[in-house]
Amino acid sequence: MIPLGQHPAPLHTVIHLSDPHFLAGGELLYGQVETEKNLRTALAQLESSGLQPEALVFTGDLADLGQPDAYARLRAIVEPVAARLGAEIVWVMGNHDERPHYSAGLFDVSPSEHPQDRVVTLGGLRIVSLDTTVPGYHHGALDPEQLDWLRGVLVTPAPHGTLIAVHHPPIATPLLWAMEMLELHGQSALAEVVAGTDVRGILGGHLHYSTHGTFAGIPVSVAAATCYTMDLSDGEKLLSGVDANQAFTVVSVYDDTIVHTVVPLGHGPEVTGFAAEYRQRIEAMTFDERLEMFSRKKSAFNTGGAA
Numbered sequence: 001m002i003p004l005g006q007h008p009a010p011l012h013t014v015i016h017l018s019d020p021h022f023l024a025g026g027e028l029l030y031g032q033v034e035t036e037k038n039l040r041t042a043l044a045q046l047e048s049s050g051l052q053p054e055a056l057v058f059t060g061d062l063a064d065l066g067q068p069d070a071y072a073r074l075r076a077i078v079e080p081v082a083a084r085l086g087a088e089i090v091w092v093m094g095n096h097d098e099r100p101h102y103s104a105g106l107f108d109v110s111p112s113e114h115p116q117d118r119v120v121t122l123g124g125l126r127i128v129s130l131d132t133t134v135p136g137y138h139h140g141a142l143d144p145e146q147l148d149w150l151r152g153v154l155v156t157p158a159p160h161g162t163l164i165a166v167h168h169p170p171i172a173t174p175l176l177w178a179m180e181m182l183e184l185h186g187q188s189a190l191a192e193v194v195a196g197t198d199v200r201g202i203l204g205g206h207l208h209y210s211t212h213g214t215f216a217g218i219p220v221s222v223a224a225a226t227c228y229t230m231d232l233s234d235g236e237k238l239l240s241g242v243d244a245n246q247a248f249t250v251v252s253v254y255d256d257t258i259v260h261t262v263v264p265l266g267h268g269p270e271v272t273g274f275a276a277e278y279r280q281r282i283e284a285m286t287f288d289e290r291l292e293m294f295s296r297k298k299s300a301f302n303t304g305g306a307a
Contacts, residue, residue, distance in 0.1 A: 012253040018205030019061040019225030024069035059205035060094025060167030071105030093131040094167040095138040124159035132168040140168030140184035157198035169204025171213040175232040191216035221260040
């Protein structure tokens with residue numbers, strides 16, 4: 001597609017998914033949430049979108065109980081889609097994951113108790129999968145050795161910059177007070193490592209709703225879960241997880257900016273639309289012709305006089 005505005009096509013497209021919370025045997029989460037069906041829906045929407053992402057980034061809580069079969073089921077669903085798209089898969093540890101089963105189940109290595117930190121490079125864009133989990137607990141932390149490792153990775157800038165993918169996002173949660181108990185500890189130490197580096201964005205999960213902020217001057221984007229999300233407007237509840245509003249995020253990386261677009265799961269009834277078959281006719285127009293047809297309020301298109 002030719003650009004119709006001032007911005008070129010993105011240099012990189014990354015799909016950010018989070019918190020699938022798979023269970024062994026395809027069991028329903030809390031006895032009612034169809035986690036596998038939800039993820040299949042997300043991936044089907046991605047494939048039908050026409051997007052060509054370079055990576056699918058899953059920011060943690062891949063398996064609700066860290067069960068080996070849950071990781072096997074996750075791979076069986078995700079890997080064929082990634083192969084068809086020609087996309088890398090970037091897995092990130094979450095507090096519900098267990099390092100031995102995570103490492104063995106997703107990377108075909110011997111079970112490991114060590115932090116699961118890895119680097120993936122995509123044609124100039126570097127993605128760091130950083131393990132913020134604390135074994136036996138649900139809050140997050142990074143030990144000094146991990147921070148030293150990250151510092152060493154960031155010494156050499158990547159041509160198109162770096163994205164850090166974590167489960168526990170270093171961001172305030174003003175609409176979910178209780179989550180402050182389970183946040184990433186020691187955030188100031190991480191800020192000292194990433195400030196002034198080529199890190200262009202931090203991708204997070206854990207919260208089960210989409211939100212954005214900044215950390216050490218770096219944009220932070222949290223993807224909603226594909227399993228269930230939080231109802232942030234229920235003032236009668238301390239926490240309220242609902243089987244609704246699941247989504248994934250499209251991360252579009254440009255030379256000078258990164259755009260995060262939230263894509264809800266499912267399709268509502270269409271009330272207005274424009275068929276894709278008209279794309280070629282629009283591309284064949286000049287800039288002025290497009291401006292007159294689609295921007296001018298009294299054009300035939302905007303007054304309903306043009307098919």
